[in-house]
Amino acid sequence: MPILSTLSGDGTLTLRVAGRFDFRSREAFLRSYEECEREPAAFVVDLRDAEYVDSSALGMLLLLRDFAASKGARVTLEHPRPLVARTLAASDFGHWFTVA
Numbered sequence: 657m658p659i660l661s662t663l664s665g666d667g668t669l670t671l672r673v674a675g676r677f678d679f680r681s682r683e684a685f686l687r688s689y690e691e692c693e694r695e696p697a698a699f700v701v702d703l704r705d706a707e708y709v710d711s712s713a714l715g716m717l718l719l720l721r722d723f724a725a726s727k728g729a730r731v732t733l734e735h736p737r738p739l740v741a742r743t744l745a746a747s748d749f750g751h752w753f754t755v756a
Contacts, residue, residue: 661688667697671720674705677713677740685716689723699724704735709743721752732756 659681660672671688673681689699699720703709717733724731732754736744744755 659684659688661692663692663694663696667694668700669696669698670700670702672702672705675707677703677706677709677716679710679712681713682716686719689720695727696724696729698729699731701731701733702735703733703737703740706737706740709740714743714747714749717749718752730754 658674660674662670662672664670669689669692671685673685677685689696701717701720717731721731733744733749734756736755741755744750744753749755
């Protein structure tokens with residue numbers, strides 16, 4: 657499952673997730689933000705192409721949240737498909753993240 661990371665001029669690191677977001681995505685997802693060339697001011701996880709998320713993906717999002725918080729940054733989850741949005745809602749992720 658591909659992860660495309662893009663750092664914008666304003667310092668926002670966007671992580672675009674496609675396909676199944678599950679344990680097999682772990683290494684690519686962690687590298688996408690841990691190996692960024694400069695420290696991001698904000699993080700966006702674009703879920704428009706994510707077809708499915710499981711509990712390990714939810715855990716990875718929480719790890720990203722902790723990483724971002726240690727840098728004084730926030731994480732926004734954007735454009736989840738209906739199935740992904742239901743999973744996020746059932747897991748009360750709106751409490752921990754901005755979901756747009």
